[in-house]
Structures are given as structure tokens and as C-alpha cells.
Amino acid sequence: xxxxxxxxxxxxxxxxxxxxxxxxxxxxxxxxxxxxxxxxxxxxxxxxxxxxxxxxxxxxxxxxxxxxxxxxxxxxxxxxxxxxxxxxxxxxxxxxxxxxxxxxxxxxxxxxxxxxxxxxx
Amino acid sequence: xxxxxxxxxxxxxxxxxxxxxxxxxxxxxxxxxxxxxxxxxxxxxxxxxxxxxxxxxxxxxxxxxxxxxxxxxxxxxxxxxxxxxxxxxxxxxxxxxxxxxxxxxxx
Numbered sequence: 001x002x003x004x005x006x007x008x009x010x011x012x013x014x015x016x017x018x019x020x021x022x023x024x025x026x027x028x029x030x031x032x033x034x035x036x037x038x039x040x041x042x043x044x045x046x047x048x049x050x051x052x053x054x055x056x057x058x059x060x061x062x063x064x065x066x067x068x069x070x071x072x073x074x075x076x077x078x079x080x081x082x083x084x085x086x087x088x089x090x091x092x093x094x095x096x097x098x099x100x101x102x103x104x105x106x107x108x109x110x111x112x113x114x115x116x117x118x119x120x121x
Numbered sequence: 122x123x124x125x126x127x128x129x130x131x132x133x134x135x136x137x138x139x140x141x142x143x144x145x146x147x148x149x150x151x152x153x154x155x156x157x158x159x160x161x162x163x164x165x166x167x168x169x170x171x172x173x174x175x176x177x178x179x180x181x182x183x184x185x186x187x188x189x190x191x192x193x194x195x196x197x198x199x200x201x202x203x204x205x206x207x208x209x210x211x212x213x214x215x216x217x218x219x220x221x222x223x224x225x226x227x228x
Contacts, residue, residue, distance in 0.1 A: 035217075037165075045157075045165065045208055045219040061122070061216035095164055106212040107155045109167035109176065 002026040004096055004112035011118045017084040020115045022096030029077035030054040033099035035108050036070065036081045038092040046092075050105045051079060086119045093117075123147050123211050125220035133228040138199045142223045144192040144209035153213035156185055156194045159222075160205045168207075169194065196225070 007021040022034065036048040049060035051070040058070045069082040079096055094115045097108035124147035134140050144154065152172040157165040167176045169185040172192055182197045196203055204227055209220040 037219075044222045045159075045210075047210075047217045047219060049216070059215060097164075100167065100170060106153065106217075107167055107170045108157075108165070108210075109170075111164035111166070114164055 002098065002110055004098060004110060006094075006096060006112040006115045009116040009118070011120065012086050014086055014088060014119055014121055016086050016119075017082055018086060018117050019080055019082040020094050020096075020117070022079045022081070022112050024077045024079070024098065027098075029072075030074055031102050033105040034070075034072070034079045035097045035099060035105065036068075037095045037097060037108065037111075039095070039114075040089070040092040043092075048081070048094075050099070052105075053079060083117075086117075088119050091117065091119045122216055123150060123214055123218055125209055125211055125218050127207075127209060127220035127223050129223060130221065131224040131226060133226045134199050135228045136199055136201060138228075140196045140199055140203075140225055142194040142196075142207055142225075144194070144220050146190040146192070146211055146213075149190060150211045150213035152187060153211055154185075154187065154192050155210045155212065156183075157208045157210065158203075158205045159208065165208065199225070 003025045005023045035050045051058045053072045072079045097111040100107035100109045126145045128143045154172045156169040159165040172187040173185040186193045206222045206224045
């Protein structure tokens with residue numbers, strides 16, 4: 001079955017960077033876009049962008065331009081999301097989510113279990 | 122960016138009730154809308170996509186509909202496992218924005 005397993009919780013200082021991994025199994029990794037979504041404590045879902053694991057192409061909302069990097073290692077079916085210049089308001093659970101279908105990116109299903117990133121001095 | 126609004130922000134209901142959650146897009150998104158369910162401490166789960174198509178394995182008491190830029194999630198015969206927060210998301214244009222969520226609580 002399709003499974004996404006994310007790396008463990010991280011605690012970072014303001015100004016540092018964090019890199020979250022998402023290991024996929026149960027399907028052809030390069031056949032589906034991967035999305036990233038985050039959720040601050042007690043808040044709603046915020047869309048962070050996608051990566052095409054086949055080509056490496058990425059797309060991010062303007063808000064994250066220059067601070068987020070999405071990469072992948074197809075040899076180990078793993079996607080990565082790196083966020084730099086961390087601020088306290090980046091404290092959130094970060095989710096990877098595979099795209100639902102094999103065409104253009106749209107719905108997110110299934111999701112990883114989430115990775116809590118805490119930014120604190 | 123397309124703004125998504127949801128109403129109500131929370132609703133109290135009893136087992137067996139019918140619950141309706143509304144989602145509105147700030148501009149035309151055709152049927153490019155999904156509904157997700159999230160339980161505390163868990164990742165969201167896709168319930169409905171393309172505004173009204175039920176994801177495999179989702180109970181038929183969940184249904185979705187659309188009228189222009191207004192979308193509705195209906196839960197008929199509310200079950201104990203349905204108490205959760207529900208989010209809509211548009212994927213018509215980038216960035217793919219979520220609504221603020223509707224929490225369904227036990228009355």
C-alpha cells in the first residue's frame with residue numbers, strides 16, 4: 001500500500017534551516033507529484049508547494065519564494081523540503097502528501113504522518 | 122490568490138444529525154475543489170474531490186455539491202467517528218489554497 005514516512009521532530013533556532021524528508025513506498029515515486037503543506041499549532045492548513053519527482057521541477061507560493069527548497073532523491077524514493085531563515089512563526093507540523101493522480105498536480109492523497117518543527121531560541 | 126471561506130467555523134451536533142458545511146471561493150474554480158477530514162493529532166484525509174466525487178473507502182453518508190463558487194459538504198446520519206475538522210481546498214489555480222476549517226463537535 002502507498003505509504004509516506006517522514007523524518008522526526010526538529011528543534012531549531014531562529015535563522016537556522018531545517019530539512020524534512022518524506023520516504024515513499026508502495027508506488028512508482030517518479031509517477032506522482034509531491035505536495036508540502038504545513039499547519040501551525042491550533043491553526044489551519046497552509047499550502048507550501050509541489051515537486052515533480054520525475055523532472056525535479058518545483059513550484060511555490062510567492063510567500064515562500066527564496067526560503068523554501070524542494071528536492072528529491074529518486075534512488076531512495078525520498079522527497080525533501082528545506083526551509084531556511086527560520087522564524088518563530090515557522091513553528092508547525094509539516095506534511096508531505098502525494099498527488100492523487102498521475103496527471104497535473106491537484107488533490108493530496110495520501111499524506112505523511114507529519115513532522116513537527118519547533119523554532120525557538 | 123484565490124481565497125476560500127468556510128462557514129460555520131464550528132458546529133455542535135449529535136450522533137444521527139445531518140450536518141452541512143459551506144465553502145466559498147473568491148473566484149471561479151469550476152469543480153476543482155476537495156474536502157479533507159482531520160482528526161486531532163492526525164494528518165488530513167481526502168474525502169471528496171472534484172467537488173462531488175467520493176474518495177474510495179469513504180462512507181456514503183458524506184456527499185459534496187456545488188453551485189457556482191459555492192460548495193457544500195453534507196454529512197448525513199453523523200457518526201461518532203465523524204467528529205473532526207473539515208477543510209476545503211481549491212486546486213484550480215496556484216497556489217492551492219485551503220479554507221480555514223470547520224470543526225464538528227459533539228453536542
